[in-house]
Amino acid sequence: MESCRVEVENIFLLVIVTLISALQNVFFAQKVERECNNRTAFERVSCANRNCMDAYPTFLAVMWCAGLCLSQAPAAFAGIVYLLVRQKYFIGYLGQTSQSTPGYLFGKRIISFLSLMSVVGVLNYLLGRFLGQDYKEYVETIVGAASALLLFP
Template sequence: MDHAVLDHIDLLAIVTLMSVIQNIFFAYKVEIESKNQHSKSFQRTGSLAFEKVYTANQNCIDAYPTFLALLWCAGVFCSQTLAAFAGLMFLFVRQKYFVGYLGEKTQSTPGYIFGKRIIFFLFAMSVAGILNHYLVIFFGSDMEIYIKTVSGTFSPLLLIP
């Protein structure tokens, strides 16, 4: 593969692999809790602990395709570094959500709200990057520097809970 292409996707690939490892961890937690039920087959209902782990895992799985699509779109069309940073923040927030969901459901709310903010940031980066791509094609005007500056300015705001 061309090294110039790899230079633009290496951080995205690392964050993607980290998210896969996190998914494996969540699935492992569901499996462990399923075995604690002393059941020979996997069931979707059971003890309260199992239902919490299963539901938390399912909620994380539901948001995963959207996260991956936005991560890669924002990274390819806008800024790999900022998208990777937002992706790492999303993984941290998703872990916080998962662990919070295992406690009281109100403990998962901050992780959920924070995750929505990160998804919106990745979406905004994706839209800005794609619009810039078409501005270059149709009008020859490149706004990439401005988009990266604005994205870089707003990215630290992702750290505020």
């Protein structure tokens, strides 16, 4: 039982972000459903929802890989920031499409950060496995500090 708790602690933050993202998807779907009667609004909401859903699998994959291969806390933090940005993008798309552009660009930056974390985590694992060099502690410190930079637009 103790072993199971240790395993859950290693992914708990990632699980929370994943569940919040699922709730956000429900919100988006309900918004699309509510706008069914208004053709113009429906097209905007539907397009915003489709765009968010297109990036969703990539976001989940890189967040989980970054969290498991490198460090859970910065990956979960980046995930929360991504969800806030995605919400801004979705709401911005309902107004003028140009309002959604900052959210879109910021979201791409966060996905790039998570992708970089994933690659560094995999490389560190390979270095440790084949060369006996483990830089995880150093890399986690750098990534933890760098994740704060995600707050700057």
